[in-house]
Amino acid sequence: MTSAETLRGRKVAILATDGVEEVELVEPRRAVEDAGAEVRLISLSPGRIQAMKSDVNEAGTYEVDAVVGDVSVEDFDALILPGGTTNPDHLRQDESAVGFVRDFVNSGRPVGVICHGPWTLVEADVVRGRTLTSYPSVRTDIRNAGGNVVDEEVVVDNGLVSSRNPDDLPAFCSKIVEEFAEGRHDR
Numbered sequence: 001m002t003s004a005e006t007l008r009g010r011k012v013a014i015l016a017t018d019g020v021e022e023v024e025l026v027e028p029r030r031a032v033e034d035a036g037a038e039v040r041l042i043s044l045s046p047g048r049i050q051a052m053k054s055d056v057n058e059a060g061t062y063e064v065d066a067v068v069g070d071v072s073v074e075d076f077d078a079l080i081l082p083g084g085t086t087n088p089d090h091l092r093q094d095e096s097a098v099g100f101v102r103d104f105v106n107s108g109r110p111v112g113v114i115c116h117g118p119w120t121l122v123e124a125d126v127v128r129g130r131t132l133t134s135y136p137s138v139r140t141d142i143r144n145a146g147g148n149v150v151d152e153e154v155v156v157d158n159g160l161v162s163s164r165n166p167d168d169l170p171a172f173c174s175k176i177v178e179e180f181a182e183g184r185h186d187r
Contacts, residue, residue: 006181008036013076013104015042015068015097015120019086022051022059023166024114028080031173032180037078040065044094055085069096073103078180083115083135083165092123102126108184110159112176114169118142118162131155132162159185 012032016025029039043049043064051059081088081101091097102124105111113121118134119141121127128146132155139149154163154171161179163172 006035007032010037010077012037012039012078013042014080016082016087017044017090018050019084020051020082021084022053024082027169028173031177035177042066042068052084068100073107079104079111081113081117081120083117085116088116088119091120098124110179112161114163114172115165130160131157133164135165
């Protein structure tokens with residue numbers, strides 16, 4: 001199987017909203033698309049979302065494919081949760097987004113999360129007993145939610161792939177393709 005076929009037939013959701021760190025949206029999306037996956041950008045409302053560069057400079061805007069309240073976990077094989085400071089902060093305040101993430105993780109489907117993205121996992125109460133990494137300012141929240149935090153480039157815990165920041169994207173992208181190809185993981 002060529003690398004362009006690794007994820008052929010797989011559907012990947014990216015859950016993001018305004019304030020998403022552009023590189024954390026674009027590079028993982030490119031990696032899974034290059035591996036053959038079909039990707040849909042899921043958000044809180046229809047239209048376009050505003051990406052950012054380092055939380056301070058506006059970057060590109062991206063067309064939303066579906067609203068989180070209108071999709072089901074059953075529609076997808078894997079999930080990507082990019083960071084940016086305000087993106088997960090908005091997501092964790094939305095019941096539909098939190099419920100989608102909770103159901104996704106509990107289904108055993110693989111999830112990739114980077115930088116500030118674990119805030120949504122914390123809100124969904126799905127980090128208890130899991131080992132992951134994140135941006136340094138999120139680590140206390142993960143520990144307080146019962147998760148184990150390590151400071152490594154990429155961490156895999158039973159289908160949950162996490163990385164710290166954009167510098168880790170090459171390792172993160174490679175590992176999500178691998179884990180997404182493996183499919184569901186029993187906990």
